[in-house]
Amino acid sequence: MPGDTVSVTGWGRTAPTAARLIRPRTYQEAVDAVRGCGERGGIARGLGRAYGDAAQNAGGSVLDMTALDRIHAIDADGGTVLCDAGVSLHRLMEVLLPLGWFVPVTPGTRQVTVGGAIGADIHGKNHHVSGSFSRHVLSFELLTADGEIRAVGRGTSLFDATTGGMGLTGVILTATVRLLPVETSYMSVDTERATDLDDLMARLTATDHRYRYSVAWIDLLARGAATGRAVLTRGDHAPLDALREGTRARRQPLAFRPRRLPAAPAFVPEGLLGRTTVGLFNELWYRKAPRVRTGELQRLSAFFHPLDGVPHWNRVYGRDGFVQYQFVVGYGQEGALRRIVHRISERRCPSFLAVLKRFGDADPGWLSFPLPGWTLALDIPAGLPGLGTFLDELDAEVAEAGGRVYLAKDSRLRPELLAPMYPRLTEFRALRAELDPRGVFTSDLARRLGL
Template sequence: PLFDATTGGMGLTGVILTATLQLQPVQTSLMTVDTERARDLDDLMARMTATDDLYRYSVAWIDLLARGTSTGRAVLTRGDHAPLEALPKGTRARRRPLAFRPARLPAVPAVLPEGLLSRRTVGWFNEFWYRRAPRARTGELQTLSAFFHPLDGVPHWNRIYGRGGFVQYQFTVGHGREDTLRTIVRRLSEHRCPSFLAVLKRFGDGDPGWLSFPQPGWTLALDIPASLPGLGALLDTLDEDVAAAGGRVYLAKDSRLRPELLAAMYPRLDDFRALRARLDPRGLFVSDLARRLDL
């Protein structure tokens, strides 16, 4: 029970002193990547459902400012670790297949104009990003950094959100709850949510952690400017949609979930609280999130 409470327990059950990890062996530091455009959310979900099992990794960027028949249009990117034979012969990459040098771009300036991420500027970016993506391209070689975490190549990228910062929001809903996902994407689109980072993935089986987030189904992650008018009420509505569908909000990113919705999202919540009370009766392991949600 202690192990199941600790995996996904956000440090509230103690400190892990040692851990053994099983890694994935790779032959190169590159990825073979397939990219395609989806015309709307239904087209995207159909593509992911039909062929995601052919890839180890799959992620879709969604344009949340697109509306009408284009609501939920997306760029779908999927890939696997490139085998040695995929690298061109006679190249430096082939001679040193495991060399890894992440690219670093210039840092974002410390002072930027407020309101840089407006609906208009994000709309321009989203249109550019969608149009520059190929309709269908297979077998492109990309670096690990470019595929997995492109923003890490831009130091202090968070500064583009201005002094107000941004809110991270991520939820998951199960297979068969696609209508909830459609509703949420439509709400975000109608609210003209200027999020240029909106990422959709599919989850497989989660681990047995009592507060572990993943469950089989869909997960959408967003970075939203904290200054967006009506953001609090919008996210409260999304929380209710997620809870009604038996989904969950990702607690590791949460900063504003209402505590009364937590039990509907995490059925083992009472077990977690009881174990915490028994093992840590003085409440030495605590956080702002734990206080707010009474964990």
């Protein structure tokens, strides 16, 4: 298939590479694109929200799957949807919420395709209850390197290699997903402040089981006795009787009305996101949060996806872009988490988008990221001096603690740390070699890490 050579990058905009961009509009065009990828192979791409280089392929082909975006069938009684992999979570919400259904798992953006959600095995604020996205996928159709379309069901090796497999087993074409019933498009939210990291972990450990969704914004510039201070936000879907009679919300309880703000600027002046500015923001954000507030009603979009209301918010980090660093360490490794948080705090990394969550049981995907434990994610301007060396040191500490980094956000992990972090890597490589001996499916991430 024809395609234009364009510059392709992840959401962090740190490592753009040139590739031939192909946008299939039918399944047959997708088959033709895979068969005609050329020596440098190809990789599927959705809405480009992987932060690193997972959906890039320097000198090869990138298949933009967003034109395959049909919703084929909705079982409004049983709570399942069959759709193309190019359908976004935003679109599913638009269609399904009026019917009383919500997506089972959503990350911090709804601008993610179903195929991308499976390939990265995304997680959300409810992992401690609901697991990752793949736990709610019943089956999918996978276009493999031989040009064949395979029906893939749960409990098979191909299913487990594909969920979290970063698109390297094939191109997902359709998926059947189990949904979550809801009565309204509102959340009932409890908010509280934690004075430091130990206070935060104690609150999460003691009471997370009461909530479907839980997340903590953490101030990584705070030091001394305030190190790890945080604002903890937890909630669940609001029932119909939580909406006051006579209000617009009660009259249209399942309306989906996400708000949209002006686009972020194309670039930010040098130094605007320095330690002083971010430190001031963090101080204001912490102090404006209530010490305790319960039962606040929030729109779904405000609770789950506040940044989606700001188009191109990734530009705020300037021309150099930013690194999104996310790791997990298991329960029992709280000492490692404390050391890492203290190191980030002492290093004075200017991060104002930093969140701490607890994960539940691990999911079956061979390269799925979550394991039972603590996960910390933070944004750091890519131009920060010495950042690469500092993050390499954190990687080593994470690996030593039996943890791992999230491949969907990575653009810089050293390949020798991959196997210690992902113990089923050998099985994944063996299945890939059997399924795709010519290496049709590849990416910048795959080449960098030897996947």
